[in-house]
Amino acid sequence: MKIFSFQHLLCQILKISSIVFYSLGLMCSVSQTACALDVDVQGGSAAAGQPIDIVLTIANNTAGLYGAEITLQWDSSALTIDSVENGTLAQNAGLTLFANTDQAGEARITQYHYSSVFSDTQGQMLILHGTVSSSAAPGDYTLTISQADFIDGQVQFITPDTIIHGTLTVQGLQLTADLNSDGSVNYSDFMLLLNQWGRTDMPPGDINRDGIVDYSDFMLLLNKWTG
Numbered sequence: 653m654k655i656f657s658f659q660h661l662l663c664q665i666l667k668i669s670s671i672v673f674y675s676l677g678l679m680c681s682v683s684q685t686a687c688a689l690d691v692d693v694q695g696g697s698a699a700a701g702q703p704i705d706i707v708l709t710i711a712n713n714t715a716g717l718y719g720a721e722i723t724l725q726w727d728s729s730a731l732t733i734d735s736v737e738n739g740t741l742a743q744n745a746g747l748t749l750f751a752n753t754d755q756a757g758e759a760r761i762t763q764y765h766y767s768s769v770f771s772d773t774q775g776q777m778l779i780l781h782g783t784v785s786s787s788a789a790p791g792d793y794t795l796t797i798s799q800a801d802f803i804d805g806q807v808q809f810i811t812p813d814t815i816i817h818g819t820l821t822v823q824g825l826q827l828t829a830d831l832n833s834d835g836s837v838n839y840s841d842f843m844l845l846l847n848q849w850g851r852t853d854m855p856p857g858d859i860n861r862d863g864i865v866d867y868s869d870f871m872l873l874l875n876k877w878t879g
Contacts, residue, residue, distance in 0.1 A: 693818035701786040711774040716805035719764030723799035728757030739776025769805040790824035829876035
């Protein structure tokens with residue numbers, strides 16, 4: 653799917669809105685300035701193979717905004733993004749969303765409104781739904797905001813005053829055969845494992861976290877048996 657640049661989309665917005673503009677190719681002639689806008693990406697923590705949401709927020713939106721073009725980058729060996737949606741602020745503002753996650757380790761996102769600005773001072777702009785790679789090593793991985801272009805109510809491109817990159821923490825494996833967390837590994841845990849046999853959605857019975865509840869998990873449970 654072809655993803656147009658924010659500058660190109662802005663040209664279309666300005667045409668539809670009958671705002672005076674100067675066009676050179678796909679670039680609109682608009683000025684760019686710094687502002688007090690803050691942008692922050694929040695990663696969180698999850699174990700290998702587990703789902704996780706990456707959230708991008710803004711604060712100090714005092715000028716009003718038409719939209720944004722955001723590029724996020726991360727270590728593709730640790731994270732895969734499955735889908736992208738507008739955050740609550742963008743949903744309330746009625747922003748149109750274009751997202752391109754075809755390139756591993758990168759999401760290019762454009763959000764815009766054709767005719768009006770949104771003036772909510774802070775809130776969620778984006779939510780990226782992802783999965784921590786099953787082979788990801790435990791540790792911290794940086795979520796980098798490599799691009800953050802906004803256009804304000806005066807039809808000016810603005811640069812955020814503060815950009816805070818995020819961190820994804822991949823948790824280490826915690827092998828536990830005490831499936832019901834009662835302090836013992838016994839018949840109750842054995843029955844829980846049997847009830848989850850064959851499941852592939854990382855239930856507690858998948859003790860070794862290899863993606864399926866099977867004989868290897870049963871042997872781990874027996875080895876930890878306390879009675």
